[in-house]
Amino acid sequence: MRVLVVEDERRLAAALKRGLEANAFTVDIVHNGxxxxxxxxxxxxSAIVLDIMLPGLNGYKVCAELRRGGVTTPILMLTAKDGEYDEAEGLDTGADDYMTKPFSYVVLVARLRALLRRGHAAPALLKVDDLVLDPGSGTCKRGEQEITLTAREFAVLECLVRRPNLVLSKFEILQQVWDEHYDGDVNVVEVHVSALRKKIDQPFGVRSLETVRGMGYRLVGRAE
Structure with missing residues (x-):
């Protein structure tokens, strides 16, 4: 799940990125309206985390302009402005939720997942055969067996589950799961796919995660 963080305080923006990525989100950051x-x-x-006090266009104007433009992405305002009128204005301009700084990462992640469950950005469950992913809770099962995945493994698998039976190149997966400034080895995708096979396929005697030589990877099966 890709989240856009709009925060002009660069240290906080970097901390938000680390915290959200630790919970299976892919994060892009911008610093002004x-x-x-x-x-x-x-x-x-999947969601936008939006500060109010931004250089140029403030968060209220950004939110209102996005809504006027037909953008329905869930927006969570995260701001130091803690007055009741500030919160009311944020919600009135189209925000879906409002949190004040300082904040708890546990609560922030829970609220983002709640927005995803309520909105249209992510379905409640993603299923291919008996493999089930819940983007809202970040959990994975095959049949009734829970599978423990790292945040990045979950994000790679979610990318494949959302496009079952289609071949995705390493570059496509990098674009979806790693941030746009990643300039490391593309074979990091291969490493995560290999780890996923050991968790979602091998223990269950199935071969759902395929390598298509020279092209990329696909998750095969019947999607619901």
Whole structure:
């Protein structure tokens, strides 16, 4: 699940990125309102975490402009402005939730997942044969057996489960799961796919996660 964080305080933005990535989110960051509007129009996001006190366009104006433009992505305002009128204005301009700083990462993640369950950004469950992913809770099962995945493994698997039986290249998976500034070895995808096979296939005697030589990877099976 890809989240856009709009936060002008760079240290906090970096901390938000680390905290959300530890909970299976892929995070893009911008630091002002104009960049937020442009970036939100370039690709679909599961949610937007939006500060109010931004240089240029403030968070209220960004939220209102996104809604006027037909963007329905869930928006959580995260701000130091803690007055009741501030919160009311944020919700009135189209935000779905409002949190004040300082905040708890546990609560932030829970609220984001709640927004995803309520909204249209992610289905409640993703199923291919007996493999079941719950993007809202970050859990994975095959049949009744729970499977423990790292945050990055879950994100790679979710990418494949959302497009069952289609071949995704390493580059496509990198774009979806790693942030846009990643410039490391693309074979990191191969490492995570190999780890996934050992968890979702081998213990159950199945071969659902396939390598298509020279092209990429696909998860085969009947999707629901």
């Amino acid at each position: 104009s960049d937020a509007l442009w970036t939100a129009a370039q690709r679909p996001y």
